[in-house]
Structures are given as C-alpha cells and as structure tokens.
Amino acid sequence: MSNIRQVANLAGVSVATVSRALQQPERVSPKTRNKVMLAVNEVGYKPNLMAVKFRSGKTHSLVALVPTVANVFFARVISGMQVAAAQRGYTILLANTLGDETIEANYAKMVQTSQADGLIQLRAHNPFDASINKPNELLPMVNACEVMHDINCPVVTLDNRAAAKAMTMHLIEQGHKRIALIKGPQSSPLTRERLAGYRDALTEAGLTFDEALLYPGDFTLQSGHDAATKIIASEHRPSAVFCENDETAIGAMQCFKQVGLRIPQDISIAGFDDISFSAFCDPPLTTIAQPAEEFGQSAVSLLIDLLEGKITKAPKVIMPFELIVRASTGPAPTS
Template identity: 40%
Template sequence: MATMKDVAELAGVSTATVSRALMNPEKVSSATRQKVEDAVIQSGYCTSNLLRGMKRNESKTLVVIVPDLSDPYFSEILRGIEHAASKQGYLVLHGDSQQQKCRDNSLIHLNYSKQADGLILLGTDLPIDARKSEQKNLPPMVMACEYAPELELPTIHIDNLTASYEAVNYLAHLGHRHIAEITGPPTSTLSSLRSQGFRQALRRAGLPYDSSKSIQADFSFEAGVVAMRKLSSSPSRPTAVFCHNDIIAIGVIHEAKNMGLRVPEDLSIIGFDNISFSEYCDPPLTTVAQPRFEIGYQAAQVLLNQLRGDKVHIGSRLLDTELILRKSTKPPCR
C-alpha cells in the first residue's frame, strides 16, 4: 500500500504538506491541494479516515468534473460546492473533463471503484458514460450549469434563453438596431439556448436576424479578439455586441480599443456570467450575473441529501439571473 511519503514525492511537496492538504485543506493553496489530490489518486494512497469510511461503505469524498479548470467562471461554483461539502465533513476533488479523458489514473477511477460517494457534473462534455443505463455503475450524481434531460439527473442551472433575451432586449430598448452576437462553440447546449434568446429579442424588437453578425467562437479572450476582427470587416458594423460569456466580451473590448473604437460610444458590449474581471475591465462590463456560488452550493446540497437517503427531485431547478448595468453600454451615437 502506498505511503504518505510516496504521495509527497509524486506531488513534489513535504509529507507535512501532504498531511495538511488532506486533514486541513483550507491551510494550503488550491494549487498545492490539487497536486496532492492528484498524487493520492495516482499512488492509490488511502488515509486512515478514508479506510474507516470504506468500512462504513463511504469515503466522505465528492468528485467534481469541470469542463475547464482554467476558466474563472467555475471558481465561485467550486467555492459553493466546497462550502456545502466541508460543513458535512466531505473532501472535494476536482477534475478537468478534457484532462480526464487523457489520463489513465484519474478521478474517474474513484467513481467506478466506489471510492467516491458522489459526483457533480458541471458540463455535458463528460469523460464517462453517464447515460441512465450506466448510472448503476456510478455513485449518485448531480448536474449543474448545463441541463441534459436525457440523463435524468437533478440539475441546478439558470434559464439561459430568458437571460439572453433580456440582455439583447435591453440593447434594443437603448435604440440599437444593428446588434451582433458572439457565440460559444456550436456543440455547447447553453450557447444554443443563448442564441435562441438573442433571436427572440431581435424578433420582438422587429429587427432582422443577420447570420453574418453571428460569429462562432470558443470561450476565450483570443476568440473575442478574432471575432471582433471579423465583425469589423462586415459592410455594416454593429453598434452593439452580445457575447456569450464575459471572457469573450473582454477580448472584444480589448480589440475594439486597438481598432480605435470607443466603448461604449462607438460600440456597446454585453457579456454573460459576471466573473470578477468584468467589474474591473475598462470600461466595466454590463453583463448577465449568474448566482454561481449558489449554483455550486445547491448542487452539493442536493447530492448530500441523496447520500443521506433523502428523496431528491429528478430534473431541472432554475435559479434567477440579473442584468448588471455598467459602463460598456449606452444608446448608439449613430
């Protein structure tokens, strides 16, 4: 059986740091904790607490599968999950879904070997087969952020369509008649819903939908920069842009200013998510705020209720959003 020294060597830290990360995770940095968690999985190390839990057929461990751990959108969701879990004495392990697909020794093995009590999915692009027929081989699961009705899982999320509609409707009420959108990847369910909300708002305002002003991107700063260049080459430049997340929007602001455009005088920009950066970019970003901490907290709470044997409603639970008005939007100058 692996020892704490084995874990320390794999993680590149001292045994004292391993002990703190496992027993008092709040006393080490998130980066160090992640190194230790990965080393624990790779080595197969079991703490005495975990062994005692296994005797009771529980590990006091929850696994969270995140689409992209580098995306700041997920930070508050993870904080909410950890807050709820820690109150019940649970350890939370995080795994990036793309990295998990490429790793032999991963968090996913904990699920199949019953060394994790529950699983929280923060997206639909999964490194495991979570179909209803396969769920008997997995611990209890909850989904958050995205909704996949075919999985028949309890899900905590927002109404992406309505939130997008309200954001674009706000731009129309300001007087904008040439509104573009920069979407997420075409495979993203939430981007599809946000595009539907965008089109419904245009129809409500009596504005035509122009596919040349709907630019596909991924959820990155660089994608916002590239998308802004494409929009600038359009014969009729938009006066407003609705972006499917804040990171894209911040990239758009950066490139618009490089082009000599004034935000919001020449171009109004709305983002989505209300990550912390959105308040501190220049100008501060008008955006759709998601209750991200609450999404994470409720997802963990639902999972913990399942683990206690409580009956949990299968299906969608919608939380409210709010349009946060800042200085990146105003009526058009032309």
Template identity: 40%
Template sequence: MEQNQQQPATTMKDVAEKAGVSTATVSRALMNPEKVSAATRQKVERAVVAVGYAPHGLSRNGRRGETQTILIIVPDICDPFFSEIIRGVEVTAAQEGYLVLIGDCAHQNQQEKTFMNMMLARQVDGMVLLGSQLPFDASVDEQRNLPPMVMANEFAPEMALPTVHIDNLTASFEAVNHLLQLGHTQIACIAGPETMPLCQYRLQGYLQAMRRSGLAIDPTYIVRGNFTFEAGVAALKQLLALPQPPRALFCHSDIIALGAIKQAKRMGLRVPEDLSVVGFADIELSRYCEPPLTTVTQPRYQIGREAMLLLLDELQGRRVNNGSRLLDAELAVRGSTAPCKKREK
C-alpha cells in the first residue's frame, strides 16, 4: 500500500530566510505593514509568494479557497493623502477578519511580477485599487482569472469596476468659484498629471468656472506637475515669472498648495494678502500650516470604508453593479484665501 508523501507546510522561518530578515520582521510586515519600511515589506511579500507561505488562520479555506487577505494598490505610499483611505479599508476589513497587504506602485517595475503572481495564484481574495490603472499588464484571459477588484478615489469607466469617489469636476468648480466670489480674476491652476482621470476632471472644473464668469482662459496660467511639494514650488516660480502673475491659485492637491505657499513666502509674498491659495484633499497638514489652507475636503476614510464594503459584497457572492458611488465633498474655507484688495486688470 502506497503512502502519500505530503510536503511539509512552509513556515514563517522559511519566509524570513528567503527575505533575509528575522521572523519578527516577517510578522510585523504581515500583521502591521505600516511599522516596517516599504523596502522591507516588499522583500517579505516577494518571499511569501516564493515559498508559498500561508499564515495560520489565513490559510486557504478548503471549501471556499479564501486567504482572508486583501491587497491595496497605492500609487505612492509616501503621499499622505492615501493614509485615511487605507485606514478606512483596514478597519473595515479587520472587522470581517481580513488582513490587508499594501502594494506601492511608486516602484512598479520591481513590484509588477509580485503583484501579478499574488493575484493569479489567488494568494489574495481581492484588491482595492487606489489609482486608475492595474499595477501590472494582464491579458484578457488573465483578467478573467483575477480575484474581485474595486476602485477607490479614482474614476476610470473603461475599467468597468465598482468605484467609490467624489465628483471632482463639481468640487473643483466650487473651489474656483470661491476665489471668483472673492473678486479674483487672475486665477492660475497648478494641475496634476494629465494621465490621471481625476486631474482631468479637476481641470475641467477650473475651466468651467472661469468660462461661466466670462473670463478668458490664459494657457500660461495652467501649469502641470506631480502631487509633490517640489511641484508646487516649481510651478509657482514659473507663474510668478509671467508678465502678469496670478493673484490666486487653485491647486490639484494640498501638497502642491503647501509647496506653492512656501515658495510665495520665499519670494516675499504674503498669503492671502498678495496671493490666495486653494488646495484639494484636506490632509491633516493643511489645517496646521500658516495660514491654514482653504481646501476641498474629501471623506477619505469613508471612501476606503465604502470601497471595502463593496469588495466584501463581491466576496460574499452578492451582486455588485459596476459603476460609481459618489460621496460628498465640501469646501473648507480657512485663512489662505481672502478678498482681492484692488480691481485687477
């Protein structure tokens, strides 16, 4: 009578040896990923895939094939905007017994194969996508085999995914309209990357508000950058070098706005007396800068929570319609905007 030779289960020690770290580090990377560096977390995640490790309590359920693990794909883990969305996902997932892994797309070239392997090997039950693109190239056949996915924050109709986001166009329109109501007409826009759908909607909101007020669009008043402090600094340098510099700014993110405010002060301008500035997101720093930033408040925690609830519906076999679920955004008026002191020409 033949005996079945069963392969011994891989252990956390196997993962640690593969990753070149301690077992304690492996444990932290899996259970509290925010407590380790992105580089360490990536090494551990790759090692988990390589050795086929499934933690006790997170191993596949024999009947349903579940790992009780969710993967969040973040465009840039260093951007503070995403922290509250991630927290909304994590808290909601934990309430249902799910572990959350975080994948950072800022280093997509190194991570692409890891993400693809995790999804195709069903080492995660589902994915929450915080950007507008998949973090890997997948053929049509491969996409059919991927676990359920939802999108949070962005809106990309061509991907046909359940989506939770705000109305970026309307929120931007109202932000620019606030500056117009203060008497400003020389309003510049520091925009984010053209490839991001939300940036396209925010730019449309700016353009519509200006046109609705009968103002001509000055293309030199629209400067693009990425969502960084340095982009705000560089954009304001460019704008202030114009023959007729703007007197107000609408920025596609708070971080861009904070960079612009810093540069304005370096160049001897007062905010808001000489330059009114509006941001977008309402990250925590925006409330504590000087002056506090007027900005569009996004319900970031709620976006994460609602996205995870949609994913849970899918995982539990409930029908989820592809399309968008809109949440409300508001303009928080603070000290970085003020009435235009004199009539502009």
C-alpha cells in the first residue's frame, strides 16, 4: 500500500505539498499540482483514512443499536438513518443487539474507545456504563423511537398514546364494546404508552376496562398467533383485537382465519406501524402509519447536531401518525 511519502518522493515535493494538492488544490501552483497528481496516479495512492480519523479524533461513524434488523419497521428506520448519515458524511455502524444488554454495552463501548462518535438507540435503555457519566452534559446519544425516562436524551418519537387512542376510538365507533389488546414486550415504554391510549379511549367512551382482554406479545408473528389462540379459547370472545404492531396483527389474523372466523364480519383486527405487508394481507390491515424512515433521518440529524455542538438541550421530536383504515376492521357483529 502506497503512502503520502512515496508520492512526495516520486513527485519531488514535500509531503505537505502532496497533502495540500489533494485537500486544497487552490493553495498549490498548477504545475506542482500536476506533478503530484501524476505521482498519485502512478502509485495508485489512496489516503489512509484511518490515519486521518485518528489524527482528527473524529471517526464520522455512528453506532446504531437495533434490537433486530429482521423487524420490518426497524428496517425502515435503518434505511432512513443511512440516508441522513450519508448526506452529512457519516457512516452507520449497525449493531443487531437482539435486545441483549451485554451486546448493547459492547457496542456502546465503541463510542468510549473512540471508534465511533455517537450512538443511536432504538430501545429505552442506556447502554453506556457509568464511566462515561458527566453530569450536566448530554451523552453522545439519541433515541429514535422510545422515550427514556431515566436519562436526558434527545428523542424522535410518536405520540403513541394518542395514536393508540385514535385506533381504539375507531374500533369503538364501529360499535365494538369488547376490544382485546395484544401488547408488545413488557420492557418497552411503547407497550405502556399504547396501553394507556387504549384505556384513554375506553374511558372516554364510557366502556369498562377489563384486564382479561389484555394479552402478552413480543411484536413477532408467532406471538400474535399465540395470543389469538387464547382469544379464541376465551369465554366471552371480543369482537375486535388491537395489536400493538402489524406483525402481531398478521399472526393473529392468520390464526382467526384458520378456525374459520371471518374478518372483519366476525372479528375486527387492527395493527400498528403500517409495514409493507399490511397492505397485502387478506383483508388488508387497518393500522397506524408511522414515518419510519423519517425517524431514522431525524435521529441521525439530531445526533450529528449534538456531536457538532449545534444543540445543547435534548429536544423531543414528535412525528405525526396517520390512522389507515383498511378492510380488516368493520362494524361489530350484531348478535
């Protein structure tokens, strides 16, 4: 591998001149510039950016902690992150953490060991160890989905409570009185916020909240299927099911259809996220659309601003949601 000194020798100039010829061509005479360029081409010189980054102390890399890239919603967020990062000359280092705090901590260490400038977290968990703690100073981190309550951190999120309430209201307006809720992972604030929105709607409509209508889930197809199995077996079957994400809804939908329930005539189903598959279900899924790509873009942009000292407070960016009514929800059965 050639280095700048070889180029300098070949061109008969100093290394400083080579560096300038490449970085600020106008600072070098055309004649010299020419000589340098010829030498660069001859030896196929490519600057060692590792050296540059080391020297500058800036890596222009950002670690993204993603519970699982296999989640279609996260895939969209990642996509957005990459776009914004590329625009501003940064690289995203994607970490598939499987929600494991040890793995998260390992990747977070990349920031503490100068391998990355900052970190984007998609879960509500602080991955840094105590050694980084500086009171009165923001950590080099933003959250692209969930609000973290124990730490002051910029966040891009959705009014999950309002969105869940809107969806629940939609179901109530269709005449549903017993609405099941298939929840997300216990550890996620999202789960609690959406549950709160669900309760808000019930309260507002004067319906009673029934613990028995809450089913656990973990945002996977399988967990939706499992919860649906329980719902079918339950005594007083609900006429609608609100799932805290689309994958759960699709899993549940399949289960209901397997046992011969018609959607939405016998049971309505609603999801959350509007992943691409939702429009292609049978029937197409009523859901909440989130601007996933913009979550990622916004988060990256915020993080870079923070790193470059352009912001010192931790903003909370609330993205808009949209209720998408498709064919999976309909009037409650009259029986």
